Amino acid sequence: MATRDTGTEQLIKDTAKRVFFAEGRLHATTQDIADAAGVNRTLVNYYFRSKDSLIKQVYEDGMNDLSARLMQVMETDRPFKEKIEDFIDVFMADSMEYPYQETFLITEMNTRGNIYHKDNMSEKVEMFSRQIQAEMDAGRLEKMNPIHFSINMFSMLIYPLIMKPMYKQFYNLDEDQFNKLMLERKEMTCNMLFKM
Amino acid sequence: MATRDTGTEQLIKDTAKRVFFAEGRLHATTQDIADAAGVNRTLVNYYFRSKDSLIKQVYEDGMNDLSARLMQVMETDRPFKEKIEDFIDVFMADSMEYPYQETFLITEMNTRGNIYHKDNMSEKVEMFSRQIQAEMDAGRLEKMNPIHFSINMFSMLIYPLIMKPMYKQFYNLDEDQFNKLMLERKEMTCNMLFKM
DNA sequence: TAAATGTTTAACATTTTTGTCTAACAATTT
DNA sequence: AAATTGTTAGACAAAAATGTTAAACATTTA
Incomplete structure (x- = not known):
């Protein structure tokens, strides 16, 4: 052929x-x-x-990409903090390039319901929660519901990127200033997460 | 008439x-x-x-509402921490009702450019930054660029609400469980912000 | 209560967006 | 090079979304 x-x-x-x-x-x-x-x-x-089919492919690719990135947090067998540091590096870079990926996915979920279902997702998420819990038990992390740890991590990384147009306007920032600020956030986020 | x-x-x-x-x-x-x-x-x-005109009104109302809520942080003359606690209360309640308000605004900004311009916004934002700076100088807050303090606050409050459909799926949560989790976040967010 | 004014609806028109078809074109194979 | 197959573009068709009009309806007020 x-x-x-x-x-x-x-x-x-x-x-x-x-x-x-x-x-x-x-x-x-x-x-x-x-x-x-x-x-x-x-x-x-x-x-x-059809447009619908293109959107579906973009949606599924986006979901798969997101899963893949999440997996990455748990896969490697290294000290927890190092893993998180690496993850923040990678995730920040990806998110700076594609800040609206999650927004797109959520909007699609809200308009058409969730088509996609990668069922091993919950399993992986639980595994991550257990890892966080272990760190808390070992006294290396502030004790709280582990879900808050991951929510905090993603929130602090992604949210400002989504809100970029607003922050640029409110704080009178140009592109470079904004990017510099976001890069600063990698270390700051890490500090926040591990502060006891 | x-x-x-x-x-x-x-x-x-x-x-x-x-x-x-x-x-x-x-x-x-x-x-x-x-x-x-x-x-x-x-x-x-x-x-x-026209639809366009309805959207514009919704957009402007949304922006005004957002400004109004932001003002609220700075207006009252009370100890900083108390102000933040109150703000978190109010903001969480609003955001739980309208989680996608900011997403809508940003999407509109991205598709049509920013129409709206409330020029006293930057001024108010600066005032808030000065208040944060004062707390840092007084040793009551971890020293950092004040912008990160506000970004962290908004991030931790709003992002999980935007991602609600995903978190519900990944963590197998029903509506009540999710809401409970979000309410927990009010105190947790405050702790995170003021931890030294 | 009749006129005036404001509100709602259905039918229609227009515009925008999406989808299809055919023919031209390009590359590969025989 | 002729035939086959894959790719692209333009013209057209269909569908979806938006906008307009005129008439029915309801409320107020003169």
Whole structure:
């Protein structure tokens, strides 16, 4: 079978992700995406049959990517604090590139209900909770419901990125100043999380 | 002039806010809103001329409401910690009712650029920063860029509410369990913020 | 109560967005 | 090079969403 693959399909999907996850233009039309990709809009239908199907793929990719990133926290067998430090590094970098990924996913869940179900997710999450609990038992973390530890971590990392337009305006920050501030947050977040 | 005001105009706007801010259905059509309000769709145009104009009003109301809530942190002349405690109380309650308010505002900013400009905002924000700085100087708060203090506060309060559908799924929580968890966060957030 | 004013509805029109089809074009294979 | 297959673009069609109009209805007030 002759499959040439000029990369257009991937280009369209990547562009859609950029528009949704990076630019946060959640109401973008297929035309918007095609324009952003520099291709004819018909190609969106040629490769993805329908907008709905493109969205579903972007949604599932986004979910998978998120799971994969979460797994990463628990997988390696190293001291807890080191793991978290590494994770914050990686997660901050990803989130600075795609600040609206979670927002997109949540909006889709709210409008169409949750299609996707990766059932080993809860299991992995529990494993993480147990790790946190172990640290608390060992007296290396403030005692609290472990869920709050992870919520705090994600909150402090992602929320300011989502609110970027507001923070830039309220605090009169340009792009560079804002980014610098976000990078500062890696260490600060870590300090906050491990402060006793 | 005879103005009867059956409350329909307000009903439509309130319903729009519920759909956007509470349910997070950011792609809702005028028909969706009319249905949710139990009125004929034409009335949306009768009272608001166009969808665009309704959205703009909701957007501006949302921004004003947000400013008003922010002001509230700084206005009263009481010990800093008490002010923050009160603020957390009020803000958590509001955010539990309308978790997607900020998400809606940001999405609008991302798709149409920022229309709204309340110019005394930056001034108020600076005032808050000075208050935080004063606490740090007095040794009652960990020293850091004051902006991180407020970012942390908002992050820890709002982010989990935005991510509600995910947290409910990942941690197998029902509505009540989730709400209980969020209420726990008021005290926990305060502890985190003031821990030295 | 009749006129005036305001509200609601249904039918229609327009615009926007999405989807389909055909033909042109390009690359690969035979 | 001819045939086959895959890709792209333009014209068109359909569907969805928004906007307008006119008429019915309800309320006030003169």
